[in-house]
Amino acid sequence: MTDETRSETTGPGRRAMLLGGAGAVGSVLLGTRLSFAQPTRPTVVQAAASGTAKSVHLAGTDGWVSMPAGSPPDLPFFPDSLAPSPFDTYVFGFRDVTAMATAQEVAAVRGKAQISAPMLAFDEGDDVTIKLSNLGLLMRPDLFDGHTLHWHGFVNAIPLFDGVPELSLAVPIGRDLSYFYRPHDAGTYMYHCHFEDVEHVQMGMTGMVFVRPKQNGTRVGNVPTGVRLAYAYNDGDGSTRYDREFAFMITELWSAAHYRDAHIQVSDWTDYAPSFWLLNGRGYPDTIAPNGDPQVTAGGRLQYQPISSLITCNVGETVLLRLSNLGYQNHPLTLDNVDMQVIAKDASLLRGRDGSTNYQVTNTVDVGPGESRDVLVTPRQPGEYLLYDRNYAYLGNGGGPGWGGMMTVLRVGAAGTYAPQTQPNT
């Protein structure tokens, strides 16, 4: 289905990517409470670009990650006895290998998967080619599982590029497949492997992808001068403009299933009973640790969970929260003290075919499995505000004491505290 109301908005044509290159100056000093090195690496994948042609290279493999320190043992499942220090949990995942010059460099990523998957961002109308290489599973040479790329929510897809192995193809170990997308509809999507989906998704092959509207870079409606001309959608009136954006991949992690995959056992997936609740592959308080780089060991036990969920902004700025759920449970996310305005669900602006706008102001946003929400917040007071799963059963780490799970912090500084954002989640 295609929305007649959300197609062609006049724009200046293609502009330089907002994503910018190096720098990320404004993010360097954030998150000082936990001692992780702040990388200079961009948080979204930097596609190789030539005009509107964008190329990304992802690799699928296995690896090891860490649940929050102090999570109680759940033997034999957690911590996994096979896990190399300082890790505790076996995963499958994607890696961004776009910038790697040689096949040897790419091959060296085998066994070094990350969760959540690399964040992808494109412009409407880009010609996107994503090459997926299946590097195999270092821990499980007995398996010959394929991997695929499913861009979840991509409208009017053709089966070849939809990544459902039973209805098209999967990528065998040691091979590549290039997927092509020309996104026409701005919004917040997600991507995941669809091979043995219940297993590979739970094992960690899940990530964010968003599409930026043609309207970006133009002044529409009452948008004043001197502000960032970034929008979530082609709204025509500036109502989805934002100063900063933060994306959240919502998942759960069932330790027993991860253990069994490492130990050559099988899970009955209808017994699903998760142990950890994660934002961008981390449980609180790891969620507010800085962004990392899977190539840099200074990330310590979070080396392969590089995406931070700490939200920062200056007072009065508008922040876009992109929420996508690839867990198997509903997650009602509550933000304390600041209104949340839901502007879109599942990458579709809440606007009828006759143009009637139906944005919804709330303090709790329910996100079901496979759903996304775009939410705008404009904090009026400096301070720290919690964003958390209102299902309190999901605010723990492996049943241990204290706060954990699906929670993060919105940190609001006085005007000028934070330099303009150049990368999502910084």
Added chain:
Amino acid sequence: MRLNRTRARTRDAASAARLRRRSGILAAVGALVAAVAIGSTAGAQAATSEGLLCQTDPHQTFSLTARTGYISTPDGNSIYMWGYGMSSGQFQLPGPVLCVTSGQPVTVILHNTLTEPTSIVFPGQKAVKANGNPAQPQLDTGGSLTSMVQAADATDGSVTYTFTAGSPGTYLYSSGTDVTKQQQMGLYGALVVRPAGAAGQVNDRTDSAFSPQHEYVFLLSEVDPEVHLAVERSQPVDWSAYNARYYLINGRSMPDTLAPNNASWLPSQPYGALVHIKPWDAATNPLPAVIRYLNAGRVSYPFHPHGSDERVVNKDGHALQGTSSTAPQDLSYLKYDIDVMPGQTVDALMDWRDVEHWDATTNPIPTQLPVITDQLLVGADTWFSESPYLGTKGSYPANITVNNECGEYYHVAHSHALQQATNYGAAFGGMMTVFRIDPAAGCPTS
């Protein structure tokens, strides 16, 4: 971990029977091309092999009987169920899809052959009467609730419910007696209320028009086989151990969902869930399909169609619109995942558009289809056309069973609580079906 799983899964034992049935299904899917659903017509169920099978009656009077029976699952299990069937017919799951017209009187006569009382509630309908009296909660002499409404006595009782069909849309009907158990046992069905004088619309808005040949009901539910075994054996049910293992669309799990309506090998599960369309075209195919989702289970089912958004136009029998009395605003919205709550109904319009018009000669895809040895085809059969181009079929290795007929596209649609898209834990099953998109010119039968 596909191979390990199939080896380890000893409870999938009935493999010979399963394979037989599976090939039967696939053959039947291939033969669906010419079949076209006819929507609701006067008289009994239209004999169509796909799409909505409406139970209609000129007086909107339906005689249902609550019976026991068995359904089969794709992994070879046979499960004891209770269900509503036409009194003139036999046990079936789910109950018949009752199609009526808004504003007209409806009569449902319930006959009970079960060993305990049972009843029907019609959430969303107003001023329902039971045997001519207002439908009311029933209390025993001690004041304890025994049933949400007047019930039919065990073994041979009956009760007649009457009401005026409410606003256009889709409604669940289900047991109002011992609901935890009777709902789990299968006492539920769909009620479709059509706008008076506008049967081709979901509701009274003209922008809810759909193609009557492409109307579908997806009634979603789940089964914990342990409960059914206990009931069959007249043993107590341990509800604290409840854990669903099968997830159903219209009483079937994938791949049985693809089998035609009234498939002979699924004698008590008459309703398929294969969606079969052609690309949208402003001139020749302007109307969307409609899918009517109902949740008869006890948890939310987040249903994710691949390949297309769906436009939610109706919920719980009411149009999504504003309050303007002259021209109510359109508050419908597009979704790529429809999270249906227990008891909820959602009516969604869908189409698929050939946006890029890929063509092997004039507009080839900018990537390369890998040669067959560089692909991983999963399983012994495939729906893939071995081509990116709609209406074109490539070549296949000899050991693959090809279900693709003429280069048509297939997309899955499934619950994204992915454990629900399994048959007792085995992936690519459960609450899942397929959307088939034929070339614009149709699929020539061989």
